[in-house]
Amino acid sequence: MKDRIPILDLVPEVEFLWDDLMAAITRVLRSGQFILGPEVETFEREVAEYLGAKHAIGLNSGTDALVIGLRALGVGPGDEVITTPFTFFATAEAISLVGATPVFVDIDPRTFNINPELIPPAITPRTKAILPVHLYGRPAEMDSILAIAEEHGLKVLEDCAQAFGATYRGKKVGTLGHAGAFSFFPSKNLGAYGDGGLLVTNDDGVAELARMLRAHGSRRKYYNEIIGYNSRLDALQAAILRVKLPHVDRWNERRREVARRYNQLLAGVPGLVLPEVSEGHVSHQYTVRVLGGKRDGVQRRLDGLKIGTMVYYPVPLHRLPVYGYPSGSFPWAERLATEVLSLPIWPQMGLEAQAWVAQVLARVLKKK
Known part of the structure; x- marks a missing residue:
């Protein structure tokens, strides 16, 4: 695109x-x-x-x-x-x-x-x-x-x-x-x-x-x-x-539809853990886990290919200077902070744009 x-x-x-x-x-x-x-x-x-x-x-x-x-x-x-x-x-x-x-x-x-x-x-x-x-x-x-x-x-x-x-x-x-x-x-x-x-x-x-x-x-x-x-x-x-x-209920349902479609488009892509999407979930973000220490490189590559992503959140709160817990205090929070990547999502997101995001992400992961 x-x-x-x-x-x-x-x-x-x-x-x-x-x-x-x-x-x-x-x-x-x-x-x-x-x-x-x-x-x-x-x-x-x-x-x-x-x-x-x-x-x-x-x-x-x-x-x-x-x-x-x-x-x-x-x-x-x-x-x-x-x-x-x-x-x-x-x-x-x-x-x-x-x-x-x-x-x-x-x-x-x-x-x-x-x-x-x-x-x-x-x-x-x-x-x-x-x-x-x-x-x-x-x-x-x-x-x-x-x-x-x-x-x-x-x-x-x-x-x-x-x-x-x-x-x-x-x-x-x-x-x-x-x-x-x-x-x-x-x-x-x-x-x-x-x-x-x-x-x-x-x-x-x-x-x-x-x-x-x-x-x-x-x-x-x-x-x-x-x-x-x-x-x-x-x-x-x-x-x-x-x-x-x-309009919020209809928009939330559309967010769920986008999230479910991502799960279909990205099913089986190696190195990704996809989120569960339930009826009660309103899919504020569609957040995958990129395994193998590749997240930051994948994000940079996607940015270069004109696909916006965000990391929510790169530093767990206990590791911030204002709280300063020692490393390893909460291992899952620390691990996921290095793996999570949120992909583009909004209620009116079209299939073409979403399919392109999934295609490019799969291609980038394949080359890593």
Whole structure:
């Protein structure tokens, strides 16, 4: 193909929604109300109904959703939170920002998610919560995680940044634990056209505290009760998200179709481990494992052939300088960090482009 194939192309989505987007943006501009207000409140009601949650609190970012979620669940200085080292930095960063300590547990190489069997040995008297991540849009093994949390009296905050619309045993992720944190970064399955985030919960007290925390710790303006944040989803982003929300299930199904097609096109290619694709998985990324120490070379070669890829993530969190665990602490996370490679995927990705990606990848691996 002549044109470069990016890791993600949002232009078809924007073109498809153009008239509705312009109408929504114009509605907000003419309202003169840009921070919180009716547009955000309506989106919160609509997204809560979609997810099956009692409360949805619009926030400034997915990172803020994690921070505010942890604080609203009572996590703070001196506490420990068990999580995965194989995720974006914000997962552990949020734990550190509230004064707690992230305690890492290795992952299951089949799912890329935290291995529940390894959680109980990591629990100490200081453990306050478990923070599972639904990585690449695949739900973590929540039955086991929730059972462990109940047995030990722990809170569960789900990191759903990559998993909007994913389901686990018929329930939307984010509603399984005590609270769920979502990101609306533009590349997400439901993405804004700027930053945005969401916290959902069925707990009235958690919701009330989260709403206070997003508005400088106040229930009403100027009557601040606790130290909080300036973390409000703005009306323009809420309006954009309202336009996109009705389409998200169809787009998620198309992502699954693209992922299944990749699995067919790449079946039997030596040196690749392909991901499982289930109905509950929303295929935020299509991530393969490139074996034999070839990943970086394969990525460079694909880039030279105008195929965009990404490595999510090249350094497991425990090996970053801010945490600095010794090498070998979590062997699967460390190994997969050298093997994972995410291929181009978006709902409107055409068969021709996808077949070209698979063909070129197979050819590159054959030459290695």
